[in-house]
Amino acid sequence: MLDKAQITKDIVSTTPFVLSNFRLLRKLDPNDHYWASFTDIEKLKVNGVFLETAMVVSWIGNTHKPKRILEIGTRTGGSLIALLSNYQDFRNIEVVSFDMWREYVSTTYFSKKFTELKNKNNENGEIAGNINVSEKKLKPFFSLIRNLSINKVKNNLAYFNIPSDIITFISGDSKRTVPSYFEKLPNEKFDYILVDGAHDAETAFIDLQNIADHVAEKGIIVFDDINFMNSDLMGVWVRFKEIQKNNFDFIEIDCRKGVGLAFRKDIA
Numbered sequence: 001m002l003d004k005a006q007i008t009k010d011i012v013s014t015t016p017f018v019l020s021n022f023r024l025l026r027k028l029d030p031n032d033h034y035w036a037s038f039t040d041i042e043k044l045k046v047n048g049v050f051l052e053t054a055m056v057v058s059w060i061g062n063t064h065k066p067k068r069i070l071e072i073g074t075r076t077g078g079s080l081i082a083l084l085s086n087y088q089d090f091r092n093i094e095v096v097s098f099d100m101w102r103e104y105v106s107t108t109y110f111s112k113k114f115t116e117l118k119n120k121n122n123e124n125g126e127i128a129g130n131i132n133v134s135e136k137k138l139k140p141f142f143s144l145i146r147n148l149s150i151n152k153v154k155n156n157l158a159y160f161n162i163p164s165d166i167i168t169f170i171s172g173d174s175k176r177t178v179p180s181y182f183e184k185l186p187n188e189k190f191d192y193i194l195v196d197g198a199h200d201a202e203t204a205f206i207d208l209q210n211i212a213d214h215v216a217e218k219g220i221i222v223f224d225d226i227n228f229m230n231s232d233l234m235g236v237w238v239r240f241k242e243i244q245k246n247n248f249d250f251i252e253i254d255c256r257k258g259v260g261l262a263f264r265k266d267i268a
């Protein structure tokens with residue numbers, strides 16, 4: 001039986017460690033608006049508590065130390081840093097990262113400057129994050145963006161002494177790349193899988209279903225953003241839970257964005 005109250009308490013105890021990582025990332029990658037969004041955590045508290053997905057991931061890194069790791073949605077490496085900055089020994093650790101690098105442009109100096117300029121001219125002010133360019137427009141530059149993105153992830157990880165030679169990067173739409181990976185390696189199992197790629201309900205559900213059979217015994221799935229106001233991911237999570245109820249135990253962590261956790265039951 002999962003003790004949600006105890007798990008939540010343990011997750012909250014990672015706050016200083018995770019905030020210190022965020023501070024370092026803000027310094028290292030000052031153009032990425034994501035790290036800047038953690039400057040004033042008072043604003044991010046819900047019912048007086050600051051609780052972020054990175055803390056859930058960090059708790060898993062600290063307590064479970066998964067060895068075989070799969071991530072859909074790596075962005076600039078934040079969730080890998082949350083997990084792997086808890087490790088001292090990287091022998092036998094393997095990571096497979098799936099991303100289509102849609103957000104790279106929004107993490108650049110030009111996007112930051114352009115966003116600031118636009119904000120200045122915009123009386124209504126606030127824009128949630130840096131301006132991005134759609135992957136459709138960037139299609140001709142995909143290999144350049146892929147290389148720049150992967151380099152950024154590697155640099156960010158290196159700052160935390162996390163080796164990047166443990167990571168296999170697979171670039172492209174997860175709806176295609178994940179099934180194609182498992183078609184070649186049908187028996188692969190992972191101790192930890194983060195599903196944090198596309199946030200449209202259709203893709204998120206497909207991602208969850210594509211990885212469900214590849215979770216090792218006692219392995220964990222983390223599904224991000226189930227509380228996000230403008231996404232349907234709670235509905236996706238509820239549907240996934242119903243289909244997979246015999247295979248996993250579930251809890252939800254009630255933080256700002258909301259995180260679903262699925263723990264693989266013993267495979268008889």
Ligand SMILES: C[S@@+](CC[C@H](N)C(=O)[O-])C[C@H]1O[C@@H](n2cnc3c(N)ncnc32)[C@H](O)[C@@H]1O
Nearest residue numbers: 073075078079099100101102103173174197198
């Ligand atoms: C929310 S960000 C991931 C954040 C990261 N997990 C972290 O915590 O730092 C979502 C990532 O998913 C990627 N993504 C979005 N749609 C995707 C798709 N269909 N296939 C693969 N990756 C996708 C984006 O490029 C982006 O890097």
